[in-house]
Amino acid sequence: MKAIVPFKVINAKSRLSSLLTVEERTILARLMLQDITRTLKDSGLKVTLLTTMPFEWDAEIIVSEKDLNSALNDFLCVQDEPVMIVMADVPLISHKNVADMLNSPAEIVISPGRGGGTNVQFIRHPKKYHVDYYGASFLDHVRIAADNGLSVEVFDSFNTSSDIDEVGDLVELYIHGKGDASRYLRSITKLDTSKGRVKVVRGGEEGPVTVAHAPAKKYAATE
Template identity: 40%
Template sequence: MQVVVPFSATDPKTRLADVLAPDERREFSLAMLEDVLSAIRATGQEPRVLTTSSIDIDAPQTVDSRPLTPAVNDVLAEGEPTEPTAIVMADLALATPEVLEQLFSTAGDVVLAPGRGGGTNALVSRHPDFRVDYHGTSYLDHCRIAGDVGASVVEVDSHRLATDVDESGDLAEVLMHSDGAACKWLRKAGFSLSVTEGRVEASREQRIEEKNR
């Protein structure tokens, strides 16, 4: 199985701009990528990073500056017909070897791990004609695309794979459910868990505005 991890190296995680400065967003994104790569390697697979520009990381990488959909579709098109291809997003900081092994070993032409908002956080394709479309509610689009090419679809229901870290509200999930590089980065940056009106949130000891003065 080839396992590919797409990574946006240019101005990543813009929806975290309310709590992280641009350089911090890049550092945090790389920490999450490190966690994902480590979890994949622990399953016995050797991941390859599909990055928009070259990055300093200990992993094979392919540079493709195009948007996510055409870049991933080229990976699928160029794969060996008899070799499954897994696409695992780089912001799944909660991913563990156990849930990734479940994804990789689940039988089906197309195996999908949907995100909480209807996206597709990870998938395995064993069908030569399956292609992706990551715009909008891509989970539904991928179910339709699979049906169009006659591919069976199986869903992997996992909180850890469903949780992609895009917004400030997601940081609490990392602090609660991970002890990897991303969690350590957040704690070093001054984030900790707090309870506000009955909700668990990630709060920062030093606000970004104060840090940049």
């Protein structure tokens, strides 16, 4: 079974730029990718990265200059086995989440993201389906499944619904993360609990980060 993860190599996570430097965003994006890749591999999935330029990673790489939807649909239409599409900014995804999606009886399992997005999809018959990201993609994907007569499960998970896209999202990774991306974030930022919803602000409390941030070639098979 395959998983495909679209990954932006250059200027990743630009909407975090009001809090994090370009170097910090680059490290964080790669650590999130590393956490996600590890979880998917540990769950028995063969991981492919979809990028717009060559990139060194311990996974199959597909380089496409097409827009995200065209590139993903080019991939889906030649797949004979089920495919999971995982966005690269969903670092809280757990082994249980992956297993629960794989075990769903539905033909399409959709994990909504914040604000109408789609964070993870499991597609049992990729040739019968296509994706349409951007905008209220959750509604579009439900409609596409219905148009193709495919059964849908809306996957009800905090982990997979938490996409780390804007500064306000970082608090979920900071508080709930268990992987290297969260350890890195906690090393360079701290929580501000002074009013309303808690936020992540500058100023790490845990000292120098000890995780590797180069593209990881090997993953320990540990939780």
